[in-house]
Amino acid sequence: MESEESALAQAGEFGFIARLTERLDQGAGVRLGPGDDAAVVAAPDRNVVASTDMLVEGRHFRRDWSTGLDVGHKAAAANLADIAAMGGKGTALLVGLCVPDDMPMGWAEDLADGLTAEAARVGASVVGGDTVAGPVLTVAVTALGDLQGREAVTRAGAKPGDVLAVAGRLGWSAAGTTILSRGFRSPGALVNAHRRPEVPYPAGPVGAVLGATAMIDVSDGLLADLGHIAGQSGVAIDVDRSSVEIPTQMRDAGQALGVDPYEWVLTGGEDHALVATFPPDVLLGPDWTVIGRVDSGSGVTVDGLPYQGQLGWDHGRA
């Protein structure tokens, strides 16, 4: 059992890093892992995809709601989903960690294990990082990825006539956050979705192969993120509400808490579902479900009308 003394004070910076580093398995694409000035990672495509995200305690997670393992999974997922949304496959993570005095060693080890386990879902490794002492627990993750010879799928290629499709879950994390913020801890499936998103990683490269014209991961909310595709592609996007399934647990939770579950589904972020547009004649596999269409014009509508709820879900990013 770890003492609750500060992890850094207990082990010193180099001891702390050594204890975390020994937990990090290195995959085949890692030419040089942690322990030097920089890591070296294979980029077989001659291009590297890269994305970075910062998670701040009290804004993006709470230690009384989530374990270190949860936060590790969540921080890795937020970045690896960005790689998937380009049609890429994650290869490596780099992690900056700001450690306050009240963070025990065990929490940091759990965080490392969570990052490693989530990275392993796509065959990626934690290859490096930096640890600093500071007043607020902050996790900054950068993900690297490989396009496997394909063009990146941007937000800018949607065309009128395209279909809109989703892979993964919508509104689960938002429902879980509402439940936790009301002081409840169940249903577990929704609460756990706040703690650890289930990102449909393979759907990203599959979507690219299927000819996705635009793609994004849902981090700010379905309608807000579709707004990015609509804006950058210069098109209008309409969501067919009847094609978006509301799971029974979410419907029940909404009823109990007095929340319209479509609010979670349409505006809740952080599940990191992938949404993409495809040419109308595409044959989508089981990963992808059509939920709307692309038209000429601008803006995002639901069943042809502007959505009246809160547009986008403010998950603390100002």
Add this chain to the structure above:
Amino acid sequence: MESEESALAQAGEFGFIARLTERLDQGAGVRLGPGDDAAVVAAPDRNVVASTDMLVEGRHFRRDWSTGLDVGHKAAAANLADIAAMGGKGTALLVGLCVPDDMPMGWAEDLADGLTAEAARVGASVVGGDTVAGPVLTVAVTALGDLQGREAVTRAGAKPGDVLAVAGRLGWSAAGTTILSRGFRSPGALVNAHRRPEVPYPAGPVGAVLGATAMIDVSDGLLADLGHIAGQSGVAIDVDRSSVEIPTQMRDAGQALGVDPYEWVLTGGEDHALVATFPPDVLLGPDWTVIGRVDSGSGVTVDGLPYQGQLGWDHGRA
């Protein structure tokens, strides 16, 4: 003139990011810059070098000592020096920024300009980032780089008989920090060295071409960082103190402040000088100055003896 209202409150997250993004010039190696889920950067070598660092206000910089421009330069330099220390050339930066309420828009714009200007010194671009609201101003930078077909120069290849050489400045930043902490603002050359390190970037790839057997950048202090080479290479390293030059300004400042300038030179970090070991018959160019030698054994000595001062310079990294 910017109002002192919070930059994020003033512009909103997307407006804030848009205002910063428009300041970021994109170089030739950038396939896709800011504004999508992830950036795409050329990796012509089929490998990518990557390093990450976090700078926390109050630990690594102070807004009353350094401008936003300074902090941008410093944050970029700390990471790009790591790329150089592998023998690589920086290609891209990704920046995570945690913005407190009291950070004006102008400071963030200066930060972006500083990051961009420092990156431009090696031909790199700021290709992406993340902005979050939070209580403590934190800058997390990840640098990517290219090895240009060479093997990475690690810390582990030094051999008995090798010479030890340095490129760049030693002790300047530490002297500047001491001066500032005593309430002085001059001499400017030393104070500015704290604000913006002058990293000898080209010496990294040049050192690799010259056959460097091990290399590191001095971020924690010369003796501390040589300790990493000695430990990971399984060798002893001796520094010849007479070969390490003390600039006149530093000698004078040391006398005025009652500090032995060798303390700054041997234990001061954050100048991001490069130190490397080379085979004894190497012909070094003007970038590199021999300051010692590698022997069998272990540990780091100065003129054959253990150094009695503080080993390594605690620049707040716990």
